[in-house]
Amino acid sequence: MFKYNQYCPVAKAAEILGDRWTILIIREAIFGCCHFNEFHRNLPGISRSVLSDRLQRLESVDVLERQAIDSRRSEYTLTPVGHELKAVVFAMGGWGARWIVTDPTPKEADPDTIMLFIARHLRESELPEKRVVVEFNLRANRRRRTYWLVLMKGASSLCRQYPGYETNVSIASKVTDLQKVYLGRSTWADAVRNGSITIDGPKALVRRFPKWMLWSRFAPVVAERAGESKRNVSG
């Protein structure tokens, strides 16, 4: 394990957090990810050996706790030490949102990831009491994927196979256009108005849909910047 050999809290933190993938593993843990294959699914590109190494390392420095559920599965959960890394992760995210994020590139256009992000940022208090099934038809790099987001207060879920329930609302979009709305580079209203995203279904549900979406916590920061550059361009 690499050491800076400096008696400095920043250096000490950097020794732990600086390994590739580590901060994203912590981000996943913050959002409730807790199984090995769940981390592996949510972090496209990480190898199993690196994931294994990082989880062990984070356990060894008391950021994650590993608990055996049964002989087959374990659970990784944040310790109090790990929970306080929220401040670091959100500081990094805030900075990235404010200064770095631009439009998504084709390589970033991963439908699984954006649906995961959307599904775990729901406005729980606004969700319907009665189940609403929203079908997402996403296109990226000439491929198509369909997801079903089952929305119900306290019992929402994301499905990659048809869940059997009747679909109430259908959304169609390029992955990148949905990503831009999610991160605040454009608004839902604008995207629907200009046709980059289409939404079909009973009018009442279509109107309520955006109220169910929380989108990214960084969206306001990204949106604010979009406002700035528009002002810069126009005046």
Place this chain on the structure above:
Amino acid sequence: MFKYNQYCPVAKAAEILGDRWTILIIREAIFGCCHFNEFHRNLPGISRSVLSDRLQRLESVDVLERQAIDSRRSEYTLTPVGHELKAVVFAMGGWGARWIVTDPTPKEADPDTIMLFIARHLRESELPEKRVVVEFNLRANRRRRTYWLVLMKGASSLCRQYPGYETNVSIASKVTDLQKVYLGRSTWADAVRNGSITIDGPKALVRRFPKWMLWSRFAPVVAERAGESKRNVSG
């Protein structure tokens, strides 16, 4: 350059900040470091090629700005984008101070670094109008180094060679004991009382000396934890 290929502000920030040494280079820039060899001196262990690479990379993402002073030297300064990384650096430092820092190891006992840290955390408003020269005699790993800290409002400096001015106060300590005071693992008063640090000179100056020292901004966090563990031990 490595990419996570995730459309996520945390991942974007991690791509830029995650390289080894980068966050410490930014820490140095925050504290006013601006020349190549100054970075190199302040970051023992970094190679010139890595430093060169990181400075270029940080310039390319608009975190640092490089300006040629003359044909021989350049200056690296933080851009507004880079300045906002203070939040990230201090979040990491706060977490490290709260949860990670323990006592300094022998490898961390570097006299240059602790004197650098001390010299750039002075309580400017409290400094004397008339020059006071404080000599530090530091011991680590059976080696000795002497430094002279020249204290004067608006004109303090750290010297590795005898500056010529008369020494007013003499301090002697192991590097690690001074580091512990600096980071809040012990207090100046305790260290002097138990003899791990000695200070000699006119009583008035000896009494005023600790008021001139700001110590680390993370010292309160570290000290708070020391209090917790004492309470845990005692009851």
Place this chain on the structure above:
DNA sequence: CGGTATCCCCCGCGATACTG
């Protein structure tokens, strides 16, 4: 599903030498 062990490759990095 939930990982670990092994192999092997590549590139990140240190060392050194060089230039303005």
Place this chain on the structure above:
DNA sequence: CAGTATCGCGGGGGATACCG
């Protein structure tokens, strides 16, 4: 002083196979 260029190596990490 303030870097850049080149080279060679070691280990980080990807791929794969394997275990429980």
